[in-house]
Amino acid sequence: MTTLTPKPSFALITLLLPGPDRKRKPSPYHYRITYRNPDPSEPGCVMTWDVLGGREPYQIALERTDAGNTVWHCTCADAVFHGENDHAHHCKHVSGLRDTLPRAA
Template sequence: MTTTKPEPRATFAIVTVVLPGPDRKRKPAPYQFNVTYRNPAPAEPGCVMTWVVTGGREDYQVAAERTDDGRVEWHCTCPDAIYHGTYRHAYRCKHLLGLQALMTSAGRAAA
């Protein structure tokens, strides 16, 4: 006898976003965001979700972290984010911008 597991709603399992590419002309290129971790209790402080981004020069890790006061902080391992992250003003690299734009529009009906 076999049991069938109900398919989880994998809305964000893998998404492709077109971003300025890694070459000098920043020609738009597809980047894939692959969910590697999702916290079952996303409202709790701690790591909410992590992604691996492929399509650039290297693969990068993106993480969304819930702070104790309920805000979400974003992290990316790409050189842009690390360099600018030393400043207090949270810098958003293209990976974070693309991902956030995607999540903002996710609730709307697909055009």
């Protein structure tokens, strides 16, 4: 386990989500913003986060399409598995983050 030293300008969000163990005991997940587009209305990548606290670290990206819609991406198995067939499905990492960012979604 390495100690992360977030840069002062990068926000760190901590959310309580069902944990990675079988009991799904609520565990703290840490979201660290790794990229933020200065113009979020432009098509392309709006923001990216590192997610720590799960079984392994994940990356979440919020993308704006040319049509102006937003699409969420997460690298966890749940998102990869469901995302191919069901674009309305969001893994717990994305769902939790969306709740904290009502404007982005």
